[in-house]
Amino acid sequence: MAVFRIERFTHLPAAEAWRRVTDWGRHGDTVPFTSVSVRSAPPTRCGTVFVARTGMGPLGVDDPMEVVRWVPPAAGRAGLCELEKLGSLVRGRASIDVRPTGAGSHVIWVEELRVRLLPRAADPLLASAGRRVFGRVLTTLLDD
Template sequence: MTLFRVERTVSPAPDEVWRRLTDWPAHGRQVPLTRTRVLTPGPNRAGTRFTARTGIGALSFDDPMEVVVWEPPGAGSDRSGVCRLEKSGRVVRGWALVEVTEMPDGGSRVVWTEELSVRGLPRAFDPVLGWAGRALFGRAVDGLLREG
């Protein structure tokens, strides 16, 4: 498994940043060749399940995920938002932790931490997977934070 982290400081308030980062279908618009489908009806919460399908035709794979921790940032409080996802696919396994914290002078700090493994990929490739994960998720986080 490889661990990587993406950190950003942005001007929107934590509740807006949280809304953008946890808009699961929007992730599909940010990750190339990917579409995301939410499988659980209703608002996001612990237990929400969704699948990101990446690829073209027969060269596609599913990345099923479940929200196991759902603690939105507190409106008007100093409580950080925390969302933990568990990835349980046949190809990609691991977890992601999304944290949104209000900055003292306004705006928000985002920390997206992810640990993942890709089936069949030897551990010798972990540094490459970490680099690719930071690049891909950094791009996705930047795009989600730009979307409004």
């Protein structure tokens, strides 16, 4: 299983950083050839399902995810969102932790990823690519 961790510090208050990093549709705006559709009625909560589709035309991969833990930040308390990847090809978990700091907030994204057709020897390459792609996603989402 490929595991990667990304951290960003931002001047944004925790509530605003949380709002941005859990705006699932915006994730698709930052990853090339990817769109995200939310399959559940708003607002996001435990049980919300969304699908990231990466590809062109009929050639693509669906990455369905379900929110299994949803604790928004409040009154100086950190927020935590945990996702379960439900696809037949892409499996794993992700967590997004938003912690308030004196100067804004600290966002930590951890992903455990398994792609069914890839050998375990590809895990370091997959983790490296994940850090680059999702690092750019996080930077873009938190940018003003």
